[in-house]
Amino acid sequence: MFKNVVGLVTGGASGLGRATVERLVKEGGRVVLCDLQSSSGHEVEKELGKNVIFVPTDVASENDVVNALQVAKKEFGQLNVAVNCAGIGIAFKTYNFNKKTPHVLQDFTKVLMVNTVGTFNVIRLTAGLMGENEPNQDGERGVIINTASVAAFDGQMGQAAYSASKGAIVSMTLPIARDLADQGIRVCTIAPGLFDTPLLSSLPDKVRHFLEKSIPFPKRLGKPDEFALLVQSIIQNPLLNGEVIRLDGALRMQP
Numbered sequence: 001m002f003k004n005v006v007g008l009v010t011g012g013a014s015g016l017g018r019a020t021v022e023r024l025v026k027e028g029g030r031v032v033l034c035d036l037q038s039s040s041g042h043e044v045e046k047e048l049g050k051n052v053i054f055v056p057t058d059v060a061s062e063n064d065v066v067n068a069l070q071v072a073k074k075e076f077g078q079l080n081v082a083v084n085c086a087g088i089g090i091a092f093k094t095y096n097f098n099k100k101t102p103h104v105l106q107d108f109t110k111v112l113m114v115n116t117v118g119t120f121n122v123i124r125l126t127a128g129l130m131g132e133n134e135p136n137q138d139g140e141r142g143v144i145i146n147t148a149s150v151a152a153f154d155g156q157m158g159q160a161a162y163s164a165s166k167g168a169i170v171s172m173t174l175p176i177a178r179d180l181a182d183q184g185i186r187v188c189t190i191a192p193g194l195f196d197t198p199l200l201s202s203l204p205d206k207v208r209h210f211l212e213k214s215i216p217f218p219k220r221l222g223k224p225d226e227f228a229l230l231v232q233s234i235i236q237n238p239l240l241n242g243e244v245i246r247l248d249g250a251l252r253m254q255p
């Protein structure tokens, strides 16, 4: 299915990103896996074989992303798909009235730096390399897929930074799709609900059951491969562009 597809997946060493790398490779694609040096990138690379190259990358660094793109070009000859999964979260209220302390400003900017600036950094640099591709019969040169969150729409208490960072990804999807349309590069964003990744699997069973019960249907955490399956569908469907798709079993987060 993805025999001639070369993908770049950020946050590819864990959770939703890792599932995406696995699916692209299973379908015949080759992948540059971008994640932090401290991640499990080397282990994943070893496990998945020669069609995956791990390139230690901080998504917020111009040099790191340029380097990852050079590896894609040198080793695989091109880049057709970029999937932005790298992300971090924190939980602090805007003002802690017990401790009489405001949200630390650097914590807020750090989350925006990784989630929003990092995503945009990858998009802007990737677009240049994709623009070099020969267009297919539909005039398409590439597909870029971002990861927001349902917290972009119904952010909970303590999620000002996280929701702002993901809301920005939602908001920039359409203008970037418009910016890149003339080159035949599509841009979509997935807004996941609650997925069974290391973040949630470390929660006590009681909390996980509570979270599962809050989802209308199916009443369970999403499987990372269900995220990867939507990535695959977006790549395959040439009409999907400029769209944000919630993947959440109809979940609406409570305050």
Ligand SMILES: NC(=O)C1=CN([C@@H]2O[C@H](COP(=O)(O)OP(=O)(O)OC[C@H]3O[C@@H](n4cnc5c(N)ncnc54)[C@H](O)[C@@H]3O)[C@@H](O)[C@H]2O)C=CC1
Binding pocket: 010, 011, 012, 013, 014, 015, 016, 017, 034, 035, 036, 039, 040, 057, 058, 059, 060, 085, 086, 087, 088, 089, 114, 118, 147, 148, 149, 150, 191, 192, 193, 194, 195, 196, 197, 198, 199, 200
């Ligand atoms: N798991 C869930 O329920 C949901 C996750 N999301 C979003 O999906 C994305 C993936 O989440 P998970 O797989 O659950 O998380 P995860 O923590 O399992 O994976 C995130 C990966 O991003 C990497 N990363 C962090 N900062 C980075 C940086 N500066 N540069 C490069 N890589 C960096 C981490 O090393 C890690 O491998 C995140 O953007 C998250 O906000 C959104 C909604 C729900």
Ligand SMILES: C[C@]12CCC(=O)C=C1CC[C@@H]1[C@@H]2[C@@H](O)C[C@@]2(C)[C@H]1CC[C@]2(O)C(=O)C=O
Binding pocket: 089, 091, 149, 150, 151, 152, 156, 192, 193, 194, 195, 199, 200, 203, 207
């Ligand atoms: C904060 C939550 C929900 C309450 C709880 O007991 C434990 C949690 C830790 C993981 C959080 C939970 C929820 O806010 C949704 C997110 C933020 C989750 C981590 C990823 C998450 O599913 C997401 O990004 C949703 O948009």
